[in-house]
Amino acid sequence: HNVGTQTRHATNDNLEIFVRLLRRDHPVHIKLDWHDRIFGAQQCHWRPGSVKRCERIPQLVIVRPLPAFPNQRLAALGTGGKHLSSPPPAEPATARAVLSFASSLAGFVVTYSPLSSDFTTYFHPKVSSLQCLGAAVAVAAPSVPDWDAGYAGGNVGGLLEAMLHPTKGFGKFLTVLLSLSVAGNLAATFYSFSLNIQVFVPLFVIVPRYVFSILATAIIIPLAIVGATSFYSALTDFLGLIGYWASAYAAIILVEHLHFRKNDPNAYNVKDWNVSRRLPTGIAAIAAGVTSFGLVVPGMDQVCTGMAASRRLRSIHNHTAPLPEKIDGLVLVLPKGDRVFASVTANANGTLTQLRFNKTPIVDYHIHENVSFALELSAIGTRYEGATKHIPKSNLFELSSPDEPTGIPRDVAIAKLWAAIYALFTLYRTQEHILIRFASVPNAEELMRYLSISGLGRLAQGSKRVEGIANSIFLSRAAFWQGAGTTGYHGHGWLLTPAPVFPNTPSFTRSDMVIAAHPLRPPKPRAGEVLYRRYCSAVGKSLEFIAFDVNGNSERDGGLSQHMAAFHKWHNDERVNSAWGERGSLETHRDYVEGLLADPGVVPIMMSWDGELMGYVEIVWAKENHVSQYYPADCPVGDWERGLHVLVGEDKFLGGSELWLRSLAHYLFLADPRTHRVVGEPKAANVSMVKAAQTAGYRIQAVRACVSLDAELVTDMHDH
Numbered sequence: 231h232n233v234g235t236q237t238r239h240a241t242n243d244n245l246e247i248f249v250r251l252l253r254r255d256h257p258v259h260i261k262l263d264w265h266d267r268i269f270g271a272q273q274c275h276w277r278p279g280s281v282k283r284c285e286r287i288p289q290l291v292i293v294r295p296l297p298a299f300p301n302q303r304l305a306a307l308g309t310g311g312k313h314l315s316s317p318p319p320a321e322p323a324t325a326r327a328v329l330s331f332a333s334s335l336a337g338f339v340v341t342y343s344p345l346s347s348d349f350t351t352y353f354h355p356k357v358s359s360l361q362c363l364g365a366a367v368a369v370a371a372p373s374v375p376d377w378d379a380g381y382a383g384g385n386v387g388g389l390l391e392a393m394l395h396p397t398k399g400f401g402k403f404l405t406v407l408l409s410l411s412v413a414g415n416l417a418a419t420f421y422s423f424s425l426n427i428q429v430f431v432p433l434f435v436i437v438p439r440y441v442f443s444i445l446a447t448a449i450i451i452p453l454a455i456v457g458a459t460s461f462y463s464a465l466t467d468f469l470g471l472i473g474y475w476a477s478a479y480a481a482i483i484l485v486e487h488l489h490f491r492k493n494d495p496n497a498y499n500v501k502d503w504n505v506s507r508r509l510p511t512g513i514a515a516i517a518a519g520v521t522s523f524g525l526v527v528p529g530m531d532q533v534c535t536g537m538a539a540s541r542r543l544r545s546i547h548n549h550t551a552p553l554p555e556k557i558d559g560l561v562l563v564l565p566k567g568d569r570v571f572a573s574v575t576a577n578a579n580g581t582l583t584q585l586r587f588n589k590t591p592i593v594d595y596h597i598h599e600n601v602s603f604a605l606e607l608s609a610i611g612t613r614y615e616g617a618t619k620h621i622p623k624s625n626l627f628e629l630s631s632p633d634e635p636t637g638i639p640r641d642v643a644i645a646k647l648w649a650a651i652y653a654l655f656t657l658y659r660t661q662e663h664i665l666i667r668f669a670s671v672p673n674a675e676e677l678m679r680y681l682s683i684s685g686l687g688r689l690a691q692g693s694k695r696v697e698g699i700a701n702s703i704f705l706s707r708a709a710f711w712q713g714a715g716t717t718g719y720h721g722h723g724w725l726l727t728p729a730p731v732f733p734n735t736p737s738f739t740r741s742d743m744v745i746a747a748h749p750l751r752p753p754k755p756r757a758g759e760v761l762y763r764r765y766c767s768a769v770g771k772s773l774e775f776i777a778f779d780v781n782g783n784s785e786r787d788g789g790l791s792q793h794m795a796a797f798h799k800w801h802n803d804e805r806v807n808s809a810w811g812e813r814g815s816l817e818t819h820r821d822y823v824e825g826l827l828a829d830p831g832v833v834p835i836m837m838s839w840d841g842e843l844m845g846y847v848e849i850v851w852a853k854e855n856h857v858s859q860y861y862p863a864d865c866p867v868g869d870w871e872r873g874l875h876v877l878v879g880e881d882k883f884l885g886g887s888e889l890w891l892r893s894l895a896h897y898l899f900l901a902d903p904r905t906h907r908v909v910g911e912p913k914a915a916n917v918s919m920v921k922a923a924q925t926a927g928y929r930i931q932a933v934r935a936c937v938s939l940d941a942e943l944v945t946d947m948h949d950h
Contacts (some may be wrong), residue, residue, distance in 0.1 A: 243764070286630040328751040340476040420446050426810060432504075455750075478522040482515050557583055561653045562764035563772060564722050570653045584632065585650045591632035592646045593671075595654075601626040603706045605663045610691065624665040626702065627654070644721035646682050651686065655707055656767065665690060671799045678703060693806035713900045725900055726760045732902070734869075739831060739854040748853040749869050751830050761835065762897040767887050771839045773893050775847070778834040780823055793836050794820060796843045800879030809916060810877060831855060838888055844883040847894065848875040852909055860911075866930060870904040873911070876919075888924035897926070 267358035354566040423446045424439035434442075504509040516689040529686075561570045571586045580599075585592045606622040631639035642650075653662055666687075668674035681687035708713075716723030739746050755761055758779035759917075765772045782791025798819045800806050807813040812822065826832045831854040837845040852858050852871040861867050872893060878884055894907045911927065912919040924930070 235322070243676050249548070270740055291381065294801055315872065340480050349418050354875055396921075405553040422747045474523070475519075478519045481522070485518075486515075497668055508798065557657060561585075562767060564649060564652070565724050565726060565763040565765075565772075566722060568722070569650070570649050572653060572657065585647050586655050587649055591649045593642060594631045594632055595627050595666075598626040598628060601699070603665055603699050603702075604689075605690070626699065627664060627666045628668055628669050629671065630669045642671055642677060642679070643720055644715075648676055648682070648686075648715050648720060649722060651705055651715075652711060652898055654705070655710055658759075661708050663697065663706045664707075665702055666705060667699070680715065681705070682717070685709045686715040711896065712903075723900075724764050724896070725764050726763060727755075731904070741854075744854055744858060746854045746858065748851065751851060753832075754827070754833055762893070762900075763895055764896070766893075768889060769886060773890055774838045774841070775894070775897055776826070776836045776838065778823060778836055778846075780820065780827070782950045790816075792843065794823070796836070796879060797823065798848060798875065801848065803879070805881075806877055806879060811911065839883065842880075843877065844880045845878045847877075849873070849894075849898065850875070852907075857909060857911055863930065868905075868907060870902055871907045871909060872898045873909045876910070887919070888926035891926035891928070 276939055286725055293511050327848050359567070402607070416501075420443050424442040427442050428434045428439070429436075489495060499508075512882050540940055557574045559571065561572050563569050568588055570592075572583055573586070574581055574583050576582075580596060582594055582596050584594045602623040602625045604618060604623045606615060606618060606621060609618050616806075630649040631642055634640050658664060660911045668677060671677065678687075681703055682689070685706070687705045688703045690699045690704055709715075713723060713725075717725070717728045729752070732750075735750045739748065755777040759777045761777060762775040763772055776793075778797075779791050779793045782793065794816070798816050800812065801810060801812045801819060812819070814822075823834060826834045826848065831851045833849040835847050835849060836843055837847060850873040852873045853869060855873055857873050858867045876891075878887065898905050898908050908928075909931075910923060912923065914920070920930070
């Protein structure tokens with residue numbers, strides 16, 4: 231019932247799922263499968279005259295091959311079959327994953343085996359290998375953004391709807407038909423329930439079996455309501471629990487058969503199977519099963535995710551691009567192309583890591599594993615100082631200057647120190663603060679002052695004397711990503727042409743969409759100017775934001791700018807047009823962009839990976855944009871808030887949206903520190919974009935509706 235309801239739910243997000251279960255889906259599924267429960271198990275199988283021959287028609291239409299065209303698939307495979315030919319590479323299987331998967335299989339197979347005789351009598355001996363199709367689709371889903379979004383949380387119905395989405399309304403119709411096909415699975419389960427409850431309690435033989443079907447339905451309804459929105463997780467948890475019982479059950483049966491009955495089938499008197507007085511009491515088996523849980527409970531995987539510190543560290547981890555767990559080699563590429571490398575050497579004191587700016591050594595550092603300290607604030611001077619357990623600690627990083635050929639340490643330039651700090655936060659991405667101390671650095675006092683004045687670091691303080699942290703300073707990851715220590719100190723920051731903060735003077739906008747008083751906006755960037763660049767080690771590429779250039783370079787572009795050509799191509803693509811609705815001629819698109827460039831409240835930009843254009847963004851000032859009219863009453867529009875309208879033009883860049891979504895927010899927060907919130911308004915039906923925004927740290931603030939669309943109002947706060 232859960233799968234059927236999920237599938238129906240995927241076609242209409244506006245209906246409450248429990249209402250559908252009680253009023254629509256559940257009765258439909260029950261009416262279909264009650265026929266099989268009452269008239270027998272033969273109706274559950276593919277044979278002439280069976281109801282199942284009719285009930286399986288939706289499956290044939292949607293996922294089966296045409297006899298005349300064995301390489302083609304109808305509907306779902308016709309629209310998404312191309313994704314099954316190149317699934318993403320499988321992650322290496324761990325012992326834990328193999329054992330967990332085996333346990334789940336055992337929990338299903340072992341518990342099903344006593345029931346299998348009820349059904350296998352009617353199974354056809356030739357089974358098509360196409361039944362593996364579901365596994366192929368699930369494997370391919372992570373590499374197809376729309377499929378992955380639909381399959382979020384194990385939502386099988388959402389995955390099926392995403393596969394059929396390109397067929398529009400016909401796809402929704404087929405999805406509804408497919409939701410009805412689960413009746414065949416339900417019928418077999420209820421049939422076995424009715425039969426086995428009579429075996430378990432012989433007195434119930436006098437009760438008609440359909441009564442137990444009704445009873446099972448009464449039990450299933452509340453379970454389906456709870457599990458319909460999280461079917462996969464509910465099923466996984468349930469199979470895990472059954473797996474524990476099935477393992478004990480199998481062990482007891484094997485010991486009985488192999489040890490006590492010497493692997494001899496003749497040792498069983500089958501005539502006694504239904505004569506209770508001739509059967510053993512089962513006390514020994516029950517005691518063995520209960521005792522086995524003395525080993526099961528300690529072996530359960532205990533995962534604690536409730537601590538606020540753990541959630542914060544995971545947020546930090548997500549906010550920085552993943553990096554393989556290694557130190558040697560390239561660490562990052564700075565915005566202007568310079569590279570930072572790391573190399574590790576061993577000495578008598580342990581390991582020493584050297585950071586290099588291109589080929590020039592910056593600093594060497596050594597980690598004191600036996601010295602760790604937490605950045606305590608409110609606990610200082612109280613009896614709790616030093617006793618807090620929930621605050622993550624940092625080991626002491628001792629930084630030293632590489633020696634000159636003369637053997638005398640040289641000064642460390644401020645720009646090079648910032649690059650080294652960037653490398654440290656990249657390498658040790660789970661640490662919110664890193665405790666450092668300078669040793670053998672001639673200009674250590676200058677560097678300490680730089681870190682303190684810029685806000686990049688704060689002195690380690692405390693009322694208690696702690697050995698080893700004198701003159702140490704905590705580097706702040708939050709301050710670093712806010713641009714502390716960049717503008718005014720060096721030119722290696724993410725903003726290629728940083729500008730001073732624009733003064734706050736009043737202005738006014740009156741248009742067809744909005745009438746608003748707001749601050750005067752700064753002039754727009756020059757056409758083609760690179761505004762922001764950041765290296766993302768997750769993909770090994772640099773992301774750029776470039777101010778839209780309508781005219782381009784006539785000699786290089788042949789009369790049509792690269793930006794304009796890409797914009798025109800993308801908006802005439804069916805995928806983009808279905809979301810934006812701006813299909814048109816080149817002249818129409820040029821007029822559109824020139825209108826935005828003339829509007830002081832909008833900045834159109836292009837996005838690229840390593841110089842290859844991949845997407846388009848309209849950055850708006852929220853206060854003079856129509857989105858301001860849909861803010862919740864308790865969420866006033868700030869003077870410096872920004873809004874985003876985004877699209878990915880090239881299909882090959884559809885994955886990894888969270889990287890550039892985070893970077894867009896990062897750019898806007900850096901461009902003006904008074905911006906404390908970034909707002910997006912994707913269509914509510916665009917589940918892949920909403921999911922990507924939430925993964926990137928945005929959160930749903932409200933759902934708004936207007937004449938043309940329903941939209942999610944998603945926001946990213948400056949301190950999020």
